Amino acid sequence: MAPVVNSVTPNQGSSAGGTSVTISGTGFIGSTAARFGGTPAAGFVLVSNTKITAISPPGVGTVNVTVTGPTGGSTQSIPYTYVNAPAPVIAALVPNTGQETGGTIVTITGSGFTGATQVRFGELTSTFTMISGSQLTATAPAAGAGPVLVTVTTPAGTSNPAPFCYFAATAPVVTDIDPSQGPLAGGNTVTITGSGFTGATQVRFGGLTSTFTVISGSQVNATAPGGSGTVPITVVTPGGSSTGDVFYDYVAAPVIVSLNPSEGPSFGGNSVTIVGTDFTHVTDVFFGASPAPFSIVSDTQIVATPPAGAGTVVVTIASAGGPSSPGAPYTYL
Known part of the structure; x- marks a missing residue:
């Protein structure tokens, strides 16, 4: 049976070619080529019986994407449009590292981001927000520790890859606080030192949450809430929670x-x-x-x-x- 093409994603790309296109359909096992109009794809990978990834060749106008199998080519008219615009370019990722649990907000700067349809961290897609044609923010998905390549795709094509490294998620550790005492009404600033504070989502004084600012991976400044007695200090990050071995004393005014x-x-x-x-x-x-x-x-x-x-x-x-x-x-x- 000849292969059947149902859709191509994205269905637009740069007239210079080089866009990574996912071709979806059936009967792809044994396929040997994908064509954009009469031109073979610049790259062709058979992923499964229902999926092929291909790199668009240079072209103009709107052409039909076809797949050639052992018994012939697909006959469906699945259009792909060449647009006369430069492919996006990534200049920088800030930050370019994050925990393997995901959730790191990454600012991507460069050019040609207008109309972006996809941001990928390796093979994983990311949620993202378009800021301008030269900047967008993306949320790193969860992945295993190690490096991946980040790309931005627009109708004009897919950007150059930029490296992003996932590191193993570890729970934060609180080693000291200064001061370790404060008034019952709270409101004083407490400097918390330790490690693993990057990406902190919560600071607790006992069971009470605190407003806080992450200064670095080893320092957080928190505003003590009102309370009483002796309570453990806990810092929470995507990697887990500190063990609460450091305590803060609420002291009554003399x-x-x-x-x-x-x-x-x-x-x-x-x-x-x-x-x-x-x-x-x-x-x-x-x-x-x-x-x-x-x-x-x-x-x-x-x-x-x-x-x-x-x-x-x-x-x-x-x-x-x-x-x-x-x-x-x-x-x-």
Whole structure:
């Protein structure tokens, strides 16, 4: 039985030839040639009984595509149109690597992309968005680790191939965070360091998601959401999730209840006991605007040494949980 051609994809290409065309039909086993009008294809690969890939030869106008088999040629009139336009050209892929799980957004720059009908990563087709005749973005499909060739196809033909390399997907690893403590209300910026952060899709503080920015494959800056207690930090990428072995502490703001004594000499130097709550993570003590040396006795008591001063000032303390509110008055004699 003679082969039967049902369709050709794409059905247009450059008058200079060189377009990769998929010919679909039946009865292709044993076929020896494909023709564009009266001209043999520049390349011919028998894929299966229903599929052939051929490279269009140079030509003009609209011609019929036929396949020649052992018992004769196909007789259907399946048109292919030559267009007088340059084939697309790929100049660069950014990025030119991505995880084998796919999903990497690749910006393709070059020329002749207007009317693009297909973007391929190796043998796999990709979803893509046309930005302009010189730029489009494509989503890398999932594939095995290793290099593939990316091509763009338009009615004028198929572009030169550009290399893209898939690397094995690995789960991210969080090794450190700075700071590791913050206020219950959240809102502070936490720098997360580790590896495998490229393409991160989520950062979690315990069960709460965070807004974040990927700085590099080894650093993410995240804004802590409001929370409480000690929670694990988790980074999620297409390669998996980190194990949550690094923790972040939510700290309550300190509260000052009393000062003993609440007055002292103008030259300072005496000891003042500050009584209150949530003092464990205190970082600074101030008498007015002046810092004072101090020691943390317990979560409810601090001993501070006032600096020299005059009049009545407000004593405040600062901690990872934020500043104390309100402060307490201290009078210089």
